[in-house]
Amino acid sequence: MSTLKAVRGTRDLLPPETELWNFVEETARRVFARYNFGEIRTPIFEDTQLFARGVGEETDIVSKEMYTWEDRARAQSEKAQSLTLRPENTAGVVRAYIENKLGETGLLQKLYYIGPQFRRERPQKGRYRQFYQIGAEVIGPPSAGSESPLRDAEVLEMLATLLTELGIEGWKLELNSVGSMSDRPRYIAALREALKEKAPLMCSDCQQRANTNPLRVLDCKVPEDQPIIETLPKIADFLDESSKAHFAAVCAALDACGVAYSVNPRLVRGLDYYTRTTFEFTHGGLGAQNALLGGGRYDGLSEVIGGPKAPGIGFAMGEDRLILTLQAQADQKLALADAYIAPLGEALNPAALELARDLRRAGLRIELGDGGFRLKKSFEMGNKLARKIVLLGENELQSGILTVKDFASGEQVKVPRTELAQSLKAE
Numbered sequence: 001m002s003t004l005k006a007v008r009g010t011r012d013l014l015p016p017e018t019e020l021w022n023f024v025e026e027t028a029r030r031v032f033a034r035y036n037f038g039e040i041r042t043p044i045f046e047d048t049q050l051f052a053r054g055v056g057e058e059t060d061i062v063s064k065e066m067y068t069w070e071d072r073a074r075a076q077s078e079k080a081q082s083l084t085l086r087p088e089n090t091a092g093v094v095r096a097y098i099e100n101k102l103g104e105t106g107l108l109q110k111l112y113y114i115g116p117q118f119r120r121e122r123p124q125k126g127r128y129r130q131f132y133q134i135g136a137e138v139i140g141p142p143s144a145g146s147e148s149p150l151r152d153a154e155v156l157e158m159l160a161t162l163l164t165e166l167g168i169e170g171w172k173l174e175l176n177s178v179g180s181m182s183d184r185p186r187y188i189a190a191l192r193e194a195l196k197e198k199a200p201l202m203c204s205d206c207q208q209r210a211n212t213n214p215l216r217v218l219d220c221k222v223p224e225d226q227p228i229i230e231t232l233p234k235i236a237d238f239l240d241e242s243s244k245a246h247f248a249a250v251c252a253a254l255d256a257c258g259v260a261y262s263v264n265p266r267l268v269r270g271l272d273y274y275t276r277t278t279f280e281f282t283h284g285g286l287g288a289q290n291a292l293l294g295g296g297r298y299d300g301l302s303e304v305i306g307g308p309k310a311p312g313i314g315f316a317m318g319e320d321r322l323i324l325t326l327q328a329q330a331d332q333k334l335a336l337a338d339a340y341i342a343p344l345g346e347a348l349n350p351a352a353l354e355l356a357r358d359l360r361r362a363g364l365r366i367e368l369g370d371g372g373f374r375l376k377k378s379f380e381m382g383n384k385l386a387r388k389i390v391l392l393g394e395n396e397l398q399s400g401i402l403t404v405k406d407f408a409s410g411e412q413v414k415v416p417r418t419e420l421a422q423s424l425k426a427e
């Protein structure tokens with residue numbers, strides 16, 4: 001009999017990796033609690049209409065990627081219903097906000113969630129059909145301050161803190177404003193106009209998007225289309241005064257607390273509900289699927305799914321991608337030796353072996369090169385294998401002062417041999 005396997009794009013999470021998942025989730029819960037968020041758990045499947053209306057019919061998620069089925073009626077009194085495995089959690093949270101009348105408290109609702117989401121995308125590194133998100137939403141009536149740019153900045157500052165506490169290094173925050181509900185039609189009209197001429201030169205997806213949802217053209221990843229996209233109108237030029245002021249206030253609050261960001265005018269994101277602030281945190285180590293998390297403001301979403309005015313902002317992080325990043329960082333740190341010793345000439349090999357022995361006895365992880373290598377090759381090998389390189393030439397041997405270069409910072413220092421072990425241990 002043929003063996004049965006986990007469905008394409010799904011996988012089992014096993015120990016010891018699950019320990020890392022628990023660490024990530026516990027850290028997130030701890031940080032969210034400090035910002036006074038509470039947990040929400042919404043159903044894993046919802047009425048298909050929720051996503052069609054909330055996320056947008058023309059988005060890739062709704063038009064191509066949802067797991068949707070017709071749920072048969074079980075009794076005469078029941079009606080068949082189209083149901084969908086949730087591809088994201090924001091629409092579900094807003095539905096729950098409306099259904100549970102959370103707006104009637106008059107307070108901001110600060111809700112977080114951790115759980116599986118489902119999208120029928122082409123699986124690749126960092127992209128799965130069942131994946132996990134850790135997300136949070138801040139939503140409430142305008143009287144509770146839900147429209148304030150301070151809410152946007154607070155969410156972004158919380159994310160910077162969370163990533164730091166998770167030990168994720170080297171992330172980048174990209175920020176944009178996609179304008180309000182009234183800015184957007186003016187921009188889309190200008191985009192449509194520009195695309196009349198340009199779309200025929202673009203990929204077939206873009207040709208279709210130019211008609212159905214021109215904003216999505218800006219998301220296109222096809223390399224040949226990029227120079228054309230650069231020439232299209234920019235949304236920043238279509239923001240009205242209040243949207244401009246909102247964006248400037250978000251930036252000013254981030255500046256005040258030292259959260260670094262870059263403005264990316266093309267960041268429109270793949271869901272239709274966004275207004276004003278949109279953002280993504282990316283990480284270079286992830287390859288093509290480099291978005292660790294994404295989010296933004298959705299001031300009109302509640303009304304679109306039949307609720308009261310309830311502006312909000314939120315994000316969702318790809319937990320699978322956080323784990324991949326943490327694993328890559330751990331592998332990198334584990335694999336790198338403390339130092340690579342480069343004897344400068346074969347005559348220095350014996351002295352280099354002796355130096356390596358002493359450093360290893362001092363507990364350091366040492367790679368020993370070879371005096372037969374040219375200096376350039378020693379640097380190349382050292383850079384792959386170790387954090388630092390120690391040069392041992394005739395001068396160094398005589399003076400007892402060694403040259404040590406740190407590959408990450410590029411800093412080069414002279415260290416007496418007697419202090420070398422201590423200095424290599426320092427970081």
Ligand code: HAM
Pocket residue numbers: 087088089090119121126127128129130131132133135136137270271291292293294295296297298313314315316317318319320321
């Ligand atoms: P999203 O950008 O579609 O936004 O997804 C957020 C994050 O989920 C992505 O940055 C990525 O890390 C992860 N992700 C998405 N698809 C996959 C996949 N197939 N495999 C692995 N990871 C994936 C949203 O979902 C919005 N609901 C975020 C939001 C919340 N906006 C406002 N509030």
